[in-house]
Amino acid sequence: MTEISDTFRIPIIKLHDKLIVSIQMALSDRLVMQLKDDITTRIERVNITGLIIDVSGIDVMDSYISRALRDMGLIARLMGVRTVISGLDPMIAMTLVEMGLDLKGVSAALNLETAIELLDRKPAKTRGKGAAA
Amino acid sequence: MSDTRQQILEILGGHMSAILARSVLSLSISWSKVDPNRLRPGDDNRLLAELEKGCRLYVRDDTLRQTCMEQMQTLLTINGHTLPPPEEPPRLTRVPVLGESDIVDARGIGRLVCNKLGFSGAMQIKVATAISELARNIVQYADKGEITITTLNGNRRGIEVVARDEGPGIADISLVMSDRYNSRTGMGIGLKGTRNLMDEFDLKSTPGKGTEIRVRKYMD
Numbered sequence: 015m016t017e018i019s020d021t022f023r024i025p026i027i028k029l030h031d032k033l034i035v036s037i038q039m040a041l042s043d044r045l046v047m048q049l050k051d052d053i054t055t056r057i058e059r060v061n062i063t064g065l066i067i068d069v070s071g072i073d074v075m076d077s078y079i080s081r082a083l084r085d086m087g088l089i090a091r092l093m094g095v096r097t098v099i100s101g102l103d104p105m106i107a108m109t110l111v112e113m114g115l116d117l118k119g120v121s122a123a124l125n126l127e128t129a130i131e132l133l134d135r136k137p138a139k140t141r142g143k144g145a146a147a
Numbered sequence: 148m149s150d151t152r153q154q155i156l157e158i159l160g161g162h163m164s165a166i167l168a169r170s171v172l173s174l175s176i177s178w179s180k181v182d183p184n185r186l187r188p189g190d191d192n193r194l195l196a197e198l199e200k201g202c203r204l205y206v207r208d209d210t211l212r213q214t215c216m217e218q219m220q221t222l223l224t225i226n227g228h229t230l231p232p233p234e235e236p237p238r239l240t241r242v243p244v245l246g247e248s249d250i251v252d253a254r255g256i257g258r259l260v261c262n263k264l265g266f267s268g269a270m271q272i273k274v275a276t277a278i279s280e281l282a283r284n285i286v287q288y289a290d291k292g293e294i295t296i297t298t299l300n301g302n303r304r305g306i307e308v309v310a311r312d313e314g315p316g317i318a319d320i321s322l323v324m325s326d327r328y329n330s331r332t333g334m335g336i337g338l339k340g341t342r343n344l345m346d347e348f349d350l351k352s353t354p355g356k357g358t359e360i361r362v363r364k365y366m367d
Contacts, residue, residue, distance in 0.1 A: 040255060043247045043283075074254055074272055076279040077337045105269040109276050113340030 024049050026056050032064040032133060033057065033095075034126070038071030046082045053086055057093050064133035065090045068126050070101030080115045087120035098122065100129035151183040151226045155198070158218045163205045171201035183223075191223035240296045244285045244310075253294050254279040260296050261306055266366060273344045274306060274364050280337040281310035281360055289314020289357065305346070305365035313357040320350055 024045060027034045033056055035049065053065065067083060069075070075083075087097035100123040110116070123129035152172070159168035175197035176183065181190040199216055206212040240260060242253045257278040261271040278294060285292035292312030299305045317323055323338055338360075342348040347363035 040251045042251045073251075073258070074276045074279055076276050076283065077340055078279075078283055103272075105272045108269055109272050109344065112273070112343050113276070114336055114343060115340060 020044075023052060026052055028056075028060055028062065031062050032066060032130070033060070033062050034066045034068065036068040036071070036126075040073040041079055043078065046079060050082060050086055050089070054089055054093075057090060057095050062095060065095050065097045066100055066123075066126065066129045066133070067097065068100045068129070069106075070103065070125070072103070072106065075102075075106050075110060075115075077113070077115060080110060080117060084117050084120060087117070091119065096121070096133060098129040098132055100124070100126050151186070151222065154222050154226070155183060155219055158215060158222065159198075159202075162202070162211060162215045167205050171198065171205065175201055183226075186223065186227040188227075191220075191227045195220055195223065238298050238300075242282075242294045242296070243291070244282045244294055244312075245291045247286055250279055250282040250286060253282040257294075257296050257306075257308065260298065264298055264304065264306065264366070266306070266364075270364060270366070274308070277341045277344045277362055277364075278308055280341045281308065281362070284337060284358075284360075285310060285312045285314070288312075292357075299363070299365075303365045303367070305363055307361065307363045309362075310360045311357065316354040316356055316358055317350070317352040318354050320352060324350075 022045070024035060024037060024039075027036075033053070035053065037049075039045075057065070065086075067086065069083070072079070083099060087099075090097045098121045099117060102122060121132060123132050155172055156165075156168050159171055162168075163171070175194060179190075179193040179197040181194040183194065186194075195216065198219060199212075202212050202215055206215055240256055242256055243249065244253060254275040258271045258275040261274050266274065278296075282294055285294070289312035292310060292314070295309045295311075297307045297309070299307055324342070326339075338350070341360075341362060344364075345362040346365050347361075349361040350358070351360075352358040
């Protein structure tokens with residue numbers, strides 16, 4: 015297992031009108047909290063319409079991590095940004111369902127490519143009541 | 148340690164040319180997937196079986212071939228079994244849970260143990276997720292505690308995870324396990340989810356004394 019220093023942050027990359035976050039490690043609670051803060055700050059600062067959180071490298075998703083991801087999606091939506099979670103491992107997806115967890119309000123895509131397509135296809139800003147799923 | 152590879156070459160070389168000896172040995176190694184210098188129990192027979200196929204091609208004389216095989220068998224028996232049998236996962240692993248960073252370690256270790264036991268990938272993730280929930284409960288409600296991971300080798304092979312702490316305990320277990328419950332940080336689903344993921348779930352808690360949660364997952 016690689017040691018991750020206390021100051022390490024998950025990088026957030028801006029690509030055109032999107033922010034892309036790729037999680038390629040076991041998430042500690044500290045990293046999750048830091049990421050939530052960083053994403054919020056970045057959305058505020060840069061002009062984007064979509065957020066993609068790629069979780070293909072995540073080791074497990076327990077209730078804390080799921081809740082944090084859902085929260086990030088909700089926060090982003092309140093700031094006018096749509097969120098897509100991409101690359102969820104099928105075995106982790108199965109585990110989530112068995113636990114009774116659910117990422118309500120957040121769209122999902124098979125991989126980064128389809129996540130980008132999904133965001134490009136749909137209107138950048140959802141108006142009126144709630145976002146279309 | 149003696150170089151078994153070299154010694155096999157010398158024996159083979161007594162019956163065929165050096166080039167043939169080298170190719171017979173290297174083919175036997177790649178087919179049997181046995182490293183002569185790192186023999187584990189059972190490896191010797193697999194390697195000998197492949198060597199015999201090679202010798203049948205190049206050592207035509209039955210008696211000579213038999214001598215050659217016997218020499219190699221003796222050699223492998225002497226040099227073999229120098230390494231312990233494939234590593235058994237430790238029966239019991241203790242992971243102290245003293246802070247947030249131990250959560251990641253605990254689930255990583257749990258996953259490793261499941262992997263060594265031969266659990267499927269999906270099962271590994273389920274156990275790791277359950278451990279993550281249990282460890283997080285310890286950090287959140289009791290500050291510190293311990294997780295023990297035990298391999299079960301009885302009638303049903305599997306893994307047992309026990310999370311122990313001396314925290315405040317759970318006053319109303321039925322509330323925590325009910326659908327109405329919502330915790331501060333998770334989705335109020337930590338313990339329920341863990342119960343759903345595991346085959347056995349046992350929660351003992353004494354308010355003011357602590358909590359012990361014992362879960363099991365079986366291989367089949």
